[in-house]
Amino acid sequence: METPHRRPTRLAQWKRGGGFTAIALMVPTLVIFGMFSWFPIVRALVMSFQENNMVTEPKWVQWDNYTRVLSDPLLFVAARNTLYLTGLSVLLGFPLPIILAAMMAEVKRLRGVYTVLAYLPSIIPPVVAILLWKVFYDGSASGVFNTIAGWVGLGPYPWIQSQGMAMPALVVQGTWAGAGATTLIYLAALTSVPADLYDAAEIDGASLWRRIWHIMLPQIRPLMMLLLILQLIASFQAFLEPFIFTGGGPANATLTLMLQVYNYAFGSLGNGYGPATALSVLFAVVLGLLTILYFRVTKRWSE
Amino acid sequence: MKRYVTAALAGVISGTMILTGCGSSPGKTDESAKAPADVDTSAPVSITVQGLAPGAEADAQAALAEQVAAFQEKHTNITVKTEEWQWDVQTFASQLAGGTLPTVFQVPFTDGRTLLENQQVYPIDEFAQTLPYYGKFNETVGAAGQDSDGKQWMIPTMAYGMGLTYNRDLFEQAGLDPDKPPTTWDEIREYAKTIAEKTGQSGYSQMTKDGTGGWILTTVDYSLGGRIEAGTPDDVTVDVNSDSIKKQLEMLKAMRWEDNSMGANQLHDWGSINADFAAGKIGMFVGGSDLLEPMIQMNQINEDIYGLTMIPTEGDNSGVLGGGALAAVSAKATPEQAAAAVAWIDFYYVSRLGTEEGAVADAKIREANGQPIGIPGFPVFDEQTYQDREGWLKPYMNVPLEQMTGYTSKMFDVELISEPAVKTQELYAAMAPMVQEVLSNKDVDIDQLLEQYQSVAESTVK
Numbered sequence: 001m002e003t004p005h006r007r008p009t010r011l012a013q014w015k016r017g018g019g020f021t022a023i024a025l026m027v028p029t030l031v032i033f034g035m036f037s038w039f040p041i042v043r044a045l046v047m048s049f050q051e052n053n054m055v056t057e058p059k060w061v062q063w064d065n066y067t068r069v070l071s072d073p074l075l076f077v078a079a080r081n082t083l084y085l086t087g088l089s090v091l092l093g094f095p096l097p098i099i100l101a102a103m104m105a106e107v108k109r110l111r112g113v114y115t116v117l118a119y120l121p122s123i124i125p126p127v128v129a130i131l132l133w134k135v136f137y138d139g140s141a142s143g144v145f146n147t148i149a150g151w152v153g154l155g156p157y158p159w160i161q162s163q164g165m166a167m168p169a170l171v172v173q174g175t176w177a178g179a180g181a182t183t184l185i186y187l188a189a190l191t192s193v194p195a196d197l198y199d200a201a202e203i204d205g206a207s208l209w210r211r212i213w214h215i216m217l218p219q220i221r222p223l224m225m226l227l228l229i230l231q232l233i234a235s236f237q238a239f240l241e242p243f244i245f246t247g248g249g250p251a252n253a254t255l256t257l258m259l260q261v262y263n264y265a266f267g268s269l270g271n272g273y274g275p276a277t278a279l280s281v282l283f284a285v286v287l288g289l290l291t292i293l294y295f296r297v298t299k300r301w302s303e
Numbered sequence: 304m305k306r307y308v309t310a311a312l313a314g315v316i317s318g319t320m321i322l323t324g325c326g327s328s329p330g331k332t333d334e335s336a337k338a339p340a341d342v343d344t345s346a347p348v349s350i351t352v353q354g355l356a357p358g359a360e361a362d363a364q365a366a367l368a369e370q371v372a373a374f375q376e377k378h379t380n381i382t383v384k385t386e387e388w389q390w391d392v393q394t395f396a397s398q399l400a401g402g403t404l405p406t407v408f409q410v411p412f413t414d415g416r417t418l419l420e421n422q423q424v425y426p427i428d429e430f431a432q433t434l435p436y437y438g439k440f441n442e443t444v445g446a447a448g449q450d451s452d453g454k455q456w457m458i459p460t461m462a463y464g465m466g467l468t469y470n471r472d473l474f475e476q477a478g479l480d481p482d483k484p485p486t487t488w489d490e491i492r493e494y495a496k497t498i499a500e501k502t503g504q505s506g507y508s509q510m511t512k513d514g515t516g517g518w519i520l521t522t523v524d525y526s527l528g529g530r531i532e533a534g535t536p537d538d539v540t541v542d543v544n545s546d547s548i549k550k551q552l553e554m555l556k557a558m559r560w561e562d563n564s565m566g567a568n569q570l571h572d573w574g575s576i577n578a579d580f581a582a583g584k585i586g587m588f589v590g591g592s593d594l595l596e597p598m599i600q601m602n603q604i605n606e607d608i609y610g611l612t613m614i615p616t617e618g619d620n621s622g623v624l625g626g627g628a629l630a631a632v633s634a635k636a637t638p639e640q641a642a643a644a645v646a647w648i649d650f651y652y653v654s655r656l657g658t659e660e661g662a663v664a665d666a667k668i669r670e671a672n673g674q675p676i677g678i679p680g681f682p683v684f685d686e687q688t689y690q691d692r693e694g695w696l697k698p699y700m701n702v703p704l705e706q707m708t709g710y711t712s713k714m715f716d717v718e719l720i721s722e723p724a725v726k727t728q729e730l731y732a733a734m735a736p737m738v739q740e741v742l743s744n745k746d747v748d749i750d751q752l753l754e755q756y757q758s759v760a761e762s763t764v765k
Contacts, residue, residue, distance in 0.1 A: 053421055054400040073759075139567030140584075161569050163743050247513045249570055250743035251736045266396045267514075268417075268729045273400075 048278040053271060065278035069264075075279075077252050078260040085167055085256060086235040093175040093182075093235075094228060100179065101186030102216065115187070119180040126177060130244045133173045134160070137245075160245050163253040170241040170254060178234075182227060186220065193219045225298050229291060236287055257283055341638070347380050348639045350406040352647055354385030356601060363600045366672035373664070374650050381643045390414075390628075392514045392728055399423060404633050407644045409460060409652075412447040413727040415629045419448075419456050425632035428454040430645040436657045436684065443721065444683050448629045458645075460652035462627035462681035464719055465522045465614055466592040466710045467491070472608040473586045477501035484612035484709045488527070491587060491615065492554060495564040498586035505566025506586040507558060508579070511742060512572040514728050516735025519589050521624060523551045525720050528618035532723035532730060532764065539725040539764050543734070544757040547618070552741050552749050560745050569742040578602050589614060591626075592710055595702060596675050606702065611679075612709025613717065622718035625681060656683050659695045666699035675702045679711050686715060726764050733763040 048065055052058035069075060104114050121129065136144040137159035149155035160166045197215050206214070217224075239258035242248055248255035248263070257279070265276035355363050371383050386405045395414065398404050410418065418424050431437055432455075438445075440459055448457035471481035477498040485491045495506025510519045521531050529547025534540050542548075559565045566584065568575075577594060579585050581602035592611060598604040614623055630652050632644040654661025669676050677700035682689035704711065723730055737756040741747050 053423075056421060139569075141567070143567075156567065158567065158743075161567065161743065246570055247572070247735075249512060249736060249739045251740035253743075263732065266394070267392075267732050268396065268726065271417075271729075 044277045044280055047273055048281045050274055052273050054273065061274065065274040066282070069275050069279045069282065074252065074255065074260060078255045078257045081167065081253070081255055082236060082238070082257045085171060085238055085254075086232060088168060088171040089174060089235040089238075090228070090231060092171055093179060094231060096175060097179050097182035097186050097227075098220075098224070100183045101190055102212065104183070104187055105190040115184065118183045121177050122180045124177075126240055127244060129177055130173065130241060133176075134245055137169055160254075161250060163250050166246055166250060166254050170238075170245055173245075174235075174238065174241055178231075182231075185223070185227065189220045189223050190216065221301055225301060229294050232294075233287060233291070236283075342642045343639065344642050345380050346639060347382070348637075348643045349382035349384065350636070350640050350643050350647065351384045351386050352407040352644075352651070353388045353405050353409055355387060356389035356597065357387045359387070359600045360603075362672045363674060366668050366674050369668045369672065370651060370665075373668070374647060377650070378643070378646055381646065383647060392732075402633075402635055406633050406636050406640055407630060407647055408633070409628045409630050410457070411628055412626050413722050415447050415457050415631070416724065416727075418631065419450055423634055424456055425634050425636050425641050425644075426454070426456055427458075427632050427641055427645050428456060430642050431455045431458060434645075434649055434653070436653065439657070439684055439688075441682055441684055443625075443719070444627055444681075447627060447721075448631075457629035457631040458648050458653060459683050460628050460630045460648070461593070461656075462625065462683050463591045463593050464623045464625045464681050464714060464717065465589060466623075467587055467612050467614050468580060468590050468594055469587040469610040469612065470580065470583060470585065470608050471610045471706060472583065472605075473498050473502050473504055474610070477586075481610055481706075484610060485587075485615065486612075487615045488554060488617060492558055492562065492564075495558055495586060496562040499562065499564035499566070502586075504584050504586060505568075505579075506562075506564035508566055508568075508571055508576060508585045508588045509555065509738070509742075510571045510573060510576050510588070510590075511735055511738045512570045512575075513735060514731040515572045516738045517731025517733065518722075520548070520551070520734050520738055521723065521731070522589055522614065524548055525622050525624045526614045526616050527551060528621040530620070530720075531734075531760070532725060534725065536725050541730070541757070541760040541764055543737075543760045544753040549749060549753060552738075552752070555738070555741050556747065556749065559742050565742065569739065580604075583608065592707075592714075593678055593680055595678050599675050606706075609703070609706055610709070611707040613713040616717060622720040624722060625719035626722055627681070627683070653683075656692065657688055659691075662692050662695045663699075666696055670699050670701070676700050677702050677704060679704070679707055679714065681714065681719065729763050730760060733759050 047058075049060060049062060050058040051061045051064075100118060104111055104118070107114065124132075138144065138146065139156065139158045139161040140146065141150065141156040143156070143159075145159065146156035149157065158165060159169050193216065197219075198211055201211050201215055237258050238256050239262065242254040242256050242259050243262065246254045248259050261276050261279050261283070264272040264279060266272075354367055367385060371385060374383060375381060388405055388408060390408070390410055395410070399418075437455065441462070444459045444462045445455070448459055449455055467484065469481075469484050474481040474484075474494075477494075478501060479494055479497060485494050491507060498504065498506035509523075510516060524531050524545075524547050527547040527550055529545050530542060531545075531548065532539065532541050555565075559569075568579070571579070571588075573590075576585065576588055576590065577598050578601075580588060581598045581604035595604070595606070595609055595611070598609070599606070616622060630648040632641050632648075636644060650661075655665035656662070666676050668674075677693075677696050734756060737752060737759075740752060741749070
């Protein structure tokens with residue numbers, strides 16, 4: 001005789017499936033994200049509508065902070081500089097790691113050495129690296145780069161002391177610091193491309209160029225698209241280089257949006273957290289929209 | 304694909320909003336502080352105090368450790384921990400907001416006013432009243448730490464006037480007499496040109512990065528009879544488009560582009576100009592009269608090259624920009640800590656200025672550790688106390704005062720002018736790009752620049 005089998009409730013099923021364990025495992029992450037990411041985001045939104053010096057009682061000021069930020073003539077300067085910096089960074093910093101990785105993937109011997117060399121700049125703490133480069137960029141004829149330029153009869157150049165050269169100089173340093181890590185990611189992707197594909201192409205008589213264009217690039221295209229947007233976002237948020245190298249100078253030539261946020265927040269004794277958060281919120285919204293747009297536009301290539 | 308979008312968006316958001324993760328430190332009002340009578344000053348208490356600037360030499364560290372030991376011997380219930388710390392316009396506000404300042408810290412006069420208005424420091428007046436010299440401060444100096452009722456919220460620890468620092472060695476190399484430093488701005492220009500031509504170093508440099516740009520602009524403006532800002536928060540005026548600032552910018556333009564006497568590096572701030580000066584790369588620059596001490600402690604300067612003279616004052620109303628430092632107690636301190644903090648401020652900063660015992664004890668520790676003694680400042684108390692102190696310290700003095708007579712012989716005769724009162728740091732930072740423009744753009748139109756920055760200044764102080 002068959003005993004009627006009671007169907008387990010959904011809760012019991014969930015319990016048996018390890019639901020509690022899952023929650024327990026998630027809690028630390030949730031707490032950390034909540035405290036250090038989500039809570040500050042909400043706080044920032046709130047603060048962008050307040051006059052708040054973090055000591056006395058905050059005051060609601062409606063859209064005042066946004067009006068102040070949007071009517072500041074430096075907003076245009078900072079936005080233009082940020083776009084310029086992003087353009088230069090992508091122009092210089094996007095193809096370089098791909099080229100380096102492609103070259104490294106080709107070599108069979110000593111690849112480890114090249115990998116270490118490429119990654120070396122990444123292990124120097126960013127602030128230290130920038131302070132070092134600041135010495136290299138000394139504008140006098142005895143500066144490191146000017147001495148090197150002098151060997152081939154060039155210079156001396158003013159580097160970061162000149163309005164025209166400062167931004168490219170910052171981008172060169174940024175590329176030097178960042179390219180290594182990206183190169184390794186590309187290298188990992190390239191070495192996982194099945195060798196049969198190349199072999200088959202070679203037998204069919206495909207040139208090196210065709211092999212790169214038809215095999216290598218399509219294989220790593222989704223990765224390229226992702227790394228490009230991450231690089232775009234990182235460049236948009238450039239702060240450390242202008243902050244330490246030039247303080248935004250000379251004459252605002254390297255003032256970026258993030259530096260402007262910082263100046264609002266910390267350039268006065270607690271009178272600027274409102275405008276600083278307002279500009280951050282605006283900036284986050286714009287970047288978010290750009291990101292969505294980017295993925296819409298590039299959807300076809302990424303898959 | 305969707306994952307990528309989310310990841311990228313998360314990157315955007317967490318990156319742009321990182322700065323809001325600051326905590327808050329509640330302000331203390333007079334009411335919440337205990338009266339000194341209610342504070343048990345013999346209970347064990349521990350405080351953190353501002354130590355030396357990061358990067359200070361071992362000798363200076365040893366001297367400080369000895370001071371701490373002497374203090375703890377005198378106040379057996381107090382434990383003092385020193386923190387390497389230096390006021391920095393870029394980080395101070397965030398430390399204040401985040402509540403990470405030491406119990407005792409120093410701020411420039413300019414920031415003191417804002418801290419007072421916002422009640423961002425501990426009200427120590429009642430503890431300070433027990434000090435023997437309470438109420439005897441030089442009027443202008445004492446006022447820097449007082450509220451409108453005359454309560455002392457912060458205690459002045461030093462005062463300085465701006466001076467012209469010059470390199471005696473480069474003077475000699477250029478054929479100039481190091482005992483006859485320039486006394487007019489025309490001479491400064493002329494000397495700078497000679498130094499640059501004869502030595503290849505910068506004849507004259509000026510700080511331009513961040514707030515320091517506006518600070519020195521204002522100093523030179525005062526010396527030429529200008530007042531970049533006047534008035535009170537309710538009624539403030541700015542005067543950037545003035546004859547005196549025009550004169551200054553034209554002079555800088557001529558030195559930079561005609562004479563080529565300002566060297567190759569223009570984005571100097573306080574730290575880099577001191578470092579370059581100590582390294583013998585700069586002939587002259589405008590800075591505080593007390594710079595020899597940090598240059599000894601951080602830049603290993605050869606004292607023989609150091610020269611200090613009064614900044615030239617030309618025209619009606621001209622004077623010397625003066626400033627100073629205030630010792631403040633963190634708003635987060637308990638009443639017991641505040642009492643201990645005031646005892647430390649008295650011991651470490653002020654008694655050495657106002658009492659023979661303090662001055663001599665300080666000098667002995669400094670002497671034993673090879674630290675400078677006798678660097679000219681500006682009187683924190685009256686002129687008599689300053690002179691007395693010089694007398695107490697005479698046997699210990701080890702800095703080359705004869706290389707600073709151009710300054711010390713005039714320091715009591717010049718008019719000392721306070722820094723702009725309204726939004727000082729904001730104004731300074733907003734004016735820095737103007738100076739940078741002159742030094743980085745050969746074809747700069749000064750009249751147009753002045754007009755542009757007049758309106759920048761107006762909207763900054765509004």
